[in-house]
Amino acid sequence: MRENIEATxxxxxxxxxxxxxxxxxxxxxxxxxxxxxxxxLQLGKWGHRWLGMMMEHDRYLYNxxxxxxxxxxxxxxxxxxxxxxxxxxxERLKVSRNADNADLDTMEKLHRIQDIEAxxxxxxxxxxxxxxxxxxxxxLEFIREYREQNVE
Numbered sequence: 001m002r003e004n005i006e007a008t009x010x011x012x013x014x015x016x017x018x019x020x021x022x023x024x025x026x027x028x029x030x031x032x033x034x035x036x037x038x039x040x041l042q043l044g045k046w047g048h049r050w051l052g053m054m055m056e057h058d059r060y061l062y063n064x065x066x067x068x069x070x071x072x073x074x075x076x077x078x079x080x081x082x083x084x085x086x087x088x089x090x091e092r093l094k095v096s097r098n099a100d101n102a103d104l105d106t107m108e109k110l111h112r113i114q115d116i117e118a119x120x121x122x123x124x125x126x127x128x129x130x131x132x133x134x135x136x137x138x139x140l141e142f143i144r145e146y147r148e149q150n151v152e
Contacts (some may be wrong), residue, residue: 019067039072046082047075050128057132060139082124089120 021028043051051071053064080102094100099112 043072043075044079044083046086046124047072047079049125050075050078050082053128053132057129058136061135064068078128081127085124085127086120089123090116093119 020031022031023029051062054065062071065074094113095114097112097116099109099116102108104112
């Protein structure tokens with residue numbers, strides 16, 4: 001099996017965007033950026049959830065980040081944001097729901113803390129859905145404006 005790296009005769013759209021091809025036995029395969037598995041393993045709960053939701057609900061942006069090599073960096077940024085939001089929510093909910101009350105027994109405190117964690121997780125999930133929807137709306141608005149400019 002021989003392997004050469006060369007450009008095709010007429011550059012494809014992918015080549016114009018910077019994607020290189022590798023020829024193996026007469027067939028050309030795109031050479032996408034290789035993912036360091038340590039980047040994937042360093043992501044936590046919220047980073048993996050962001051990856052899953054982006055792949056499921058906004059495949060265009062997911063593929064764009066993947067092709068640019070920024071996918072795991074963006075997931076890490078969201079994870080940092082989500083943990084910061086989580087910590088703030090938990091502290092606020094503990095105060096509002098009186099979870100640190102010394103008069104409560106251990107099981108009641110545990111129940112309140114679990115309820116607070118579930119509430120914080122639900123809020124962060126909804127925030128992620130809203131983020132994805134707002135990005136899609138911005139992209140749609142941009143496309144509408146672009147079409148209106150080209151029609152005139």
